[in-house]
Amino acid sequence: MQTALAIRPLKSLALFLASLFALCLSAPSWAFQTRIVSIPSAAMHRAFDATVVLPDDYDARGSGSARYPVIYVLHGSGGSYADWTSNTRIGKLADHYHVMLVMPDGGHESWYIDSPFDSSSQYETYVGTEVVSYIDAHFRTLASRQTRAITGLSMGGFGALRIALDHPQAFGAAGSISGAVDPRNCEDEPGIDRVFGNPARHADFWTRNAIVEGAGSFEHAHIALTIDCGVDDSFVQSNRVLHDKLIALGVPHDYAERPGGHTWSYWSNAIRYQVLFFATSFKQNGWHPNAQQA
Incomplete structure (x- = not known):
């Protein structure tokens, strides 16, 4: 009787350990860190939150000495710093x-x-200069244009290309996902005239800032460029115009149209291709993920 009583707990323990082991094997191995930081803006006299995702080996590799490339990912109209992590599994890409x-x-x-x-809306200076400076000062980044990229969706796609063109010393790669590359098609967007001005009285400002009109700026910018848009997206035609102009100018770039519209389903898929594109660009510039770079 005593022997039988002793065996049962051992069998139960063995089954428990086997179940635990199987659970560990089936659980996702992603161990990235997500941090919310407050980044001050001297241009706008206030601070804004930002989401920072660090790869799982950030605190492990090289006793905390390894440095990393950075990809800045911008949200769309009406969104916030939390959009990408709330609606996609972008963290595992880190x-x-x-x-x-x-x-x-x-x-x-x-x-x-x-x-x-x-004057209270100075977001190009904030994202293109102040955020970059803060991240380089507070995290172990590879602080060069060759290992820094920027992309975004919709309004953020426009912003990413605009900032990359205006800050070529900061970004060596840029992308746009479902980008509003011609804001003149968005005159009815609530609040857009607050930052662009009245479209009738300030038409020249709208035109000057439209990415489709400034395609020639990419000719000598030496930016690794990737653009994509869903075939059912209302912005697809303006993206095709930009693509055709870049081809005519001989500007190297990746361009893709995939099934889908202006939705998170499309964006969560597209960001995977863009991060791959940027990682490839970083490697072509001499970075290797297994190298210890100080």
């Missing part, structure tokens, strides 16, 4: 490619420009 991901807050309708019509 683990897979050994990169940092930074998602700053760009306001609800800032279009990531320094607005001459609203």
Whole structure:
């Protein structure tokens, strides 16, 4: 009787350990870290939250000395710094490619420009200069244009390309997902005239900032460029116009149209291809994820 009583707990323990082992094997191995930081803006006299995703080996590799490339990912109109992590599994891409991901807050309708019509909306300076400086000062980044990229969706796609063109010393790669590359098609967007001005009285400002009109700026910018848009997206035609102009100018770039519309389903799929593109660009510039870079 005593022997039988002793065997039962051992069998139960063995079954428990086997179940626990199987559970560990089936659980996702992603161990990225997500942090919310407050980044001050001297240009706008306030601070904004941002999401920072660190790869799982950020605190392990090289006793905390390894440095990482950074990809800045911008949200769309009406969104916030939390959009990408709330609606996609973007964090696992930091683990897979050994990169940092930074998602700053760009306001609800800032279009990531320094607005001459609203002094409180200076988001190009904020994202293109102040956020980059803060991240480089507070995290172990590879602080060079060759290992820094920027992309975004919709309004954020416009902003990413605009900022990359205006800050070529900061970003060596840029992308746009479902980008509003011609804001003149968005005149009815609530609040857009607050930063762009009245479209009738300030048509030249709208035109000057439209990415489709400034395609020639990419000719000598030496930016690794990737653009994609869903075939059912209302912005697909303006993206095709930009693509055709870049081809005519001989500007190297990746361009893709995939099934889908202006939805998180499309964006969560598209970001995987863009991060792969950027990681490839970083490697072509000499970075290797297994190298210890100080």
